[in-house]
Amino acid sequence: MTTQTTAPQTPQTTDTGKHAGLIGIPAHLGRALATAGGALTIVSTFLAWTWTDEFPGDLTVYGYPGGLQVLVLIGGILTTLLALASYGVRGLGWLTPAGADSALKLAALGTFGTAWYTVIAISSELGGVVNLEPGGYVVAVGTLAAVLGSLALPFTWPDPDPIDPEDTPQEQLRHQLRTTGEILKASIATGTTPPARKLPAYAEILIIVAALAVGLTVFTYGIGTEYDELFVGFLITAGFGFAAVAKAGLVSRVSAVTAKHRNVTMIGAFVAAAAFPFTQSDDQYATIGVYILIFATVALGLNIVVGLAGLLDLGYVAFLGVGAYTAAMVSGSPSSPFDVHLPFWASALLGAAVAMVFGVIIGAPTLRLRGDYLAIVTLGFGEIFRITVLNMDGTSGPDITNGSNGISSIPNLNILGFDFGAEHSIAGFTIARFANYFLLMLLITLVVVVVFRRSSDSRIGRAWVAIREDETAAEAMGINGFRVKLIAFALGAALAGLAGTVQAHVTYTVTPEQYQFAHVVPPNSAFLLAAVVLGGMGTISGPLVGAALLYLIPAKLQFLGDYQLFAFGLALVLLMRFRPEGLIPNRRRQLEFHEEAEPPTVLSKAGA
CATH class of the missing domain: 1.10.3470 (ABC transporter involved in vitamin B12 uptake, BtuC)
Incomplete structure (x- = not known):
């Protein structure tokens, strides 16, 4: 008696660039659009968004981001990095152990939300879109392009065949390893990440110091927001930014490093707080x-x-x-x-x-x-x-x-x-x-x-x-x-x-x-x-x-x-x-x- 077998399903990764996402654009075009949108967003923050300094933050200066432009700049940089990581750019893999596509969507949405909130606030408080300078239009177009490009990426992989509980542990493990998509999906769902290349102790301590420095900066910036619009933009950027790096698996990876050096982390945290x-x-x-x-x-x-x-x-x-x-x-x-x-x-x-x-x-x-x-x-x-x-x-x-x-x-x-x-x-x-x-x-x-x-x-x-x-x-x-x-x-x-x-x-x-x-x-x-x-x-x-x-x-x-x-x-x-x-x-x-x-x-x- 012969048993008919089927080839194991392979994950619908976006490397081939042939799979469509939510809006029907091919994935490779969506990735390019997201990358271009992120880069355009970064450029827009160095342009003037309005002609008058009546809007808080003074968004009239060319070549120097201020106020809400700083938050959009951070979001644009994160979006661009994740877009490049989705291409498989060497050196960015450590930042996205659970994959970059889902994280890219969140980063692009957060940057879009902060940018469009600012544009709408300028138009509402100053009396119309006529108060926008070229930078305001550029950031609106750039963030919209990044969102549309990210939505073109596939959301998930096909579900693999269920594991037979009667199989031996070796057979179950072999079944799980048939597709890397299942491994990545489980990593994202449970907060775990695939194993990373082992780093020397001093490098892990430097990662802890960097994480604490980022935490202190975010906390200080959030407390020091001087006006309401800036705090709302901070909430949008910080919320979606944290969700993006968590979805990419970076939070879990850094958490594993801090758990390994618990005493160093605790001492460093209180030094940063002091x-x-x-x-x-x-x-x-x-x-x-x-x-x-x-x-x-x-x-x-x-x-x-x-x-x-x-x-x-x-x-x-x-x-x-x-x-x-x-x-x-x-x-x-x-x-x-x-x-x-x-x-x-x-x-x-x-x-x-x-x-x-x-x-x-x-x-x-x-x-x-x-x-x-x-x-x-x-x-x-x-x-x-x-x-x-x-x-x-x-x-x-x-x-x-x-x-x-x-x-x-x-x-x-x-x-x-x-x-x-x-x-x-x-x-x-x-x-x-x-x-x-x-x-x-x-x-x-x-x-x-x-x-x-x-x-x-x-x-x-x-x-x-x-x-x-x-x-x-x-x-x-x-x-x-x-x-x-x-x-x-x-x-x-x-x-x-x-x-x-x-x-x-x-x-x-x-x-x-x-x-x-x-x-x-x-x-x-x-x-x-x-x-x-x-x-x-x-x-x-x-x-x-x-x-x-x-x-x-x-x-x-x-x-x-x-x-x-x-x-x-x-x-x-x-x-x-x-x-x-x-x-x-x-x-x-x-x-x-x-x-x-x-x-x-x-x-x-x-x-x-």
């Missing part, structure tokens, strides 16, 4: 920086409870308030009922300890609950804390917290003669009050990161993960679920209380409305939970990035007025739709979200 205040000419943006660090540190503490132990805590911001109120009462404030002025190290330890005690008191009777019931109880605790400090005004209860007036006039910190409220000159740079507190909060963040990392790698950390995955199975294996969860709750509360001690001195005043479940200004419990989920549960860098975005975006979208929350919510919905595992997910969650994903539909014609 350099941030020295990049600022005044204290305006350092103010945003210190609040982002407070928000991020508390989110990282919540990540222990939610990300590692899997406990849904909706009242976590109350522990931040416990630490803040404790520090305010013992730091010499004239509004405090206690005539005590402890040094900072003592007030910080006391705030963390009191928050930990509250965590144990609240957790002991409630942690036997699971899921939604636990979430409701913790939400109630957050409201009980806020109402309690509101009623301790001497009328409705004992005079301890001054009720709605809070504890005010909290003095600036003075540690070993270093006054955090005064300006200081370091290496020729002048840093002011908020920059001083930024550096202090950075040290607190370092402590929290070390605690999180050591805890997650320990035996108790593995027990948390086991409880999160299946509490019944974990208890059957001998893990004391209640004790393990209580430790997570207490440790998370202590870290939040530690951050609260710094927040009290930064804000000068602590009041009950700062610690609501959904306050207008973060941190609050809703935003903290969103930062953990958005950034990536169970990771270190995820909540830090998520908290930075969730604090920065609402602060910069105030020009939208009543539509601010709508735009913010829409952005979150879209992000979680296309990146449900978070911006920087851990390996387990990434596989959980993609292991059962349906194969994408082939949009290119199979015989074109």
